[in-house]
Amino acid sequence: MSKEKKTAIQPKREENFPEWYQQVIKQADMAENSPIRGCMVIKPWGYTLWENIRNVLDKKFKKTGHVNAYFPLFIPLHLMEKEAEHVEGFAKECAVVTHHRLQSDQKHGLKPAGKLEEPLVIRPTSETIIGEMFAKWVQSYRDLPLLINQWANIVRWEMRTRLFLRTTEFLWQEGHTAHQTEKEAWEETLTILDIYKDFAEEYMAIPVLTGEKTENERFPGAIKTLCIEAMMQDRKALQSGTSHFLGQNFAKASNIQFQDQNGDLSYVWTTSWGVSTRLIGGIIMVHGDDNGMCLPPRLAPTQVVILPIIKNDSEKEYVFDYCNKIAVALQEKQYYDKQIEVSLDTREMNAGEKSWEWIKKGVPVILEIGPRDIQNDSVFVYRRDKTRPERYSQKRDIFIDEIIDVLDTIQNALFNRAQAFRNEHTREIDDYTSFQQFFTPHKKSDLEIFGGFALSHWCGSTECENKINEDLSVSIRCIPLSKEKSDKGKCILCGKQSMGRVVFARAY
């Protein structure tokens, strides 16, 4: 192995991507495992990122007519059972409450007591309990559409968990809507998919593909599941948001009926859709580098960190004072409807150590300011999307004047880099041998390189889909919504006719 520059994160991405991921989270102090199997603690740096994600999405939902509400954490067993496919899909991962108090037992200490007449499932998703309420709320066509969103915690008992990507408890939003017509519900499903795509691209700086899931990967109980899919730096896909067209399945299960303009009774058409704290995992795996996190400016908890560089106490006052003035000037600016967040870090510790702490946290712009910079009325700028040798000195006034542009330049650079990476690793493949090669791990230095996204033809059969999955652990991530009509071809596996290419990849 060649001798390489030491990086802040060990191992590097190319050495061991999963371990690199855990280390980035640890070094950026975003989250950690708790004493409860599969449950994480989201630490302030990670939680503030989630708050920022939530605030932007919440505004987008409200702007499109949705309102927030809150439904119970518990779902009685008999409600879960109402939609057959739904309960089958979630039965294996339901945490169940069976008792409502603790009782002391001299021999064994505390034991659960007060057995419930009916066990309560902790919501793995809320279609059934919300459907139950919708049935009461909807009487007439005047009550429609019903456009509700909920920010909540969810529990799915997962066997293999990983911070942010798959945890027993996670935070999410779940939208639930009811409509008078099939067309309206389908349009809602698409509207939300657009919101998710725009959010991913404009805020997370992550390019995403949109499309429909195959039956295999569909939400239990849905007619169609639409999704956004992103490519991580290990070239695996991350399903980053889903929007489900539920048809009348849940309306029938929960008996949600309305009287239309003619006085006739009909079932409503419903949708549901969600994104979760998993998005944070996506941001890490798309933008992070061997020095840690790299945050898109529009979501970063702090956009600019100012580090005063002082050698002795006599310099302290005027350096701090100069830094503080810059902080105040920056905070007066608005960036994407919010005041720019600035941290002035005056902790007494080694300057290099301090700087690396913020680099690992992924702050977009780091300013170092010492007596010499002040003499030149300038600041020393480090852009997190660049390398350390690319740091530069800039006149203070110009830096302040141009900060919004700098932040947007970084935001765009991150998006463009991610898009170039995805394009580089996306390929149309038309024969199964090439397809197998594309997805067969081969060593290059220490990195196991898999192909990425293969755009290949598929006949539409679950059989071919399963066979490919068994062979190569590759699944169909989505069927693009807008297929060019002319793009017919032959299934990559069986050779039967296909109506268009679908996206194959390994996935989280």
Next chain:
Amino acid sequence: MSKEKKTAIQPKREENFPEWYQQVIKQADMAENSPIRGCMVIKPWGYTLWENIRNVLDKKFKKTGHVNAYFPLFIPLHLMEKEAEHVEGFAKECAVVTHHRLQSDQKHGLKPAGKLEEPLVIRPTSETIIGEMFAKWVQSYRDLPLLINQWANIVRWEMRTRLFLRTTEFLWQEGHTAHQTEKEAWEETLTILDIYKDFAEEYMAIPVLTGEKTENERFPGAIKTLCIEAMMQDRKALQSGTSHFLGQNFAKASNIQFQDQNGDLSYVWTTSWGVSTRLIGGIIMVHGDDNGMCLPPRLAPTQVVILPIIKNDSEKEYVFDYCNKIAVALQEKQYYDKQIEVSLDTREMNAGEKSWEWIKKGVPVILEIGPRDIQNDSVFVYRRDKTRPERYSQKRDIFIDEIIDVLDTIQNALFNRAQAFRNEHTREIDDYTSFQQFFTPHKKSDLEIFGGFALSHWCGSTECENKINEDLSVSIRCIPLSKEKSDKGKCILCGKQSMGRVVFARAY
């Protein structure tokens, strides 16, 4: 019974206060019971009020150096047991998860399966799980203070529940902090009490008393519990927020130690504090009237509703147009760091019915605008804190210019009314006969009038406290923090010496 004007809420407050309360919530469409015993659904109007409460408090916490994080919903039994008083206090109301999947059984349908090795309690509060994490995070005095807040759902299995006031699941914030010294932790406890008091008075328009709880009413495991207490319109007290000084109890239970400047190992001093969706119940019971909710403008989901009054379709366009211009002009104004929220209600329905809907929802200002108003370039204004006959016409420009003043006038009027009411029903009482009379229900028309707050002397014994509670269902709401030294006296029950007056009341 005298013939009285019909009110929007039946029964009236004086006829049946508890039932009036339920009706206000129903008519304002704030929340309702769910199929799960004791769990409520918070509907959009109620949830938006909660969002507004949360946003204001969240800013205040952040301004005082606190950061948000998120901890697991589940607490393993062995962690709950670490603090003896704590687990004893909560054992009777713990929902317990014992299984992690559902399994189909041909005879009985779905049953819980996959028994957990250790049962998990759903957090009734998070001192123990957060303490466990703090023990890892705190090593040195440099890690202190640790100032964390969490917005979360909580479950306490209550036997008698009531919407917002006492529900099995509720939403709250819980602050948890760790400090180097006793003094610092005590100051934090007081700082938070101040934040709660300021928030109650400035935003909820609810005057509150502050003080310390007696041992009987202290948080399980705390050294001292401070609280804010408000008087409802039935003259009962509502504990509206608590701030606990936990000493080193939880630090010792969770082994949270730090190395001080001299290298010595010590336990930290901790605090915890919270307010919940119960605050919404307080707003209803303090400000609501016989026509429904009455929202303090600084927290109202909508501050101004505009109702176009049209008789035929030909008027529609120019009336809507005029209304819309006013809406836009109002929305450009800032009220307490937020744009004024305006609803232009163009639904086709009976004008009177529509107006009453908004009155019941408690919107501070309702504008009715028809062709005649437009002719005079004016608007017809209804202030929710006044009666309907007090509606008045106002020139459009003046109304827009003065809207902030109008909102603040309403806000202050609500506070002053609540304060006058509380003062009227607060009394110093020095003999037990008068005390008994004060708290003995006597009919006046159909209202059961109880006294309110009695400021009386108490010897400090749990015996006297319990005896009074058994006799009259009256408890000590708080011991005022700042007692005048000279105010010594004799215990209202036993006649022994007392160091000062305490606040007695019936309570929720």
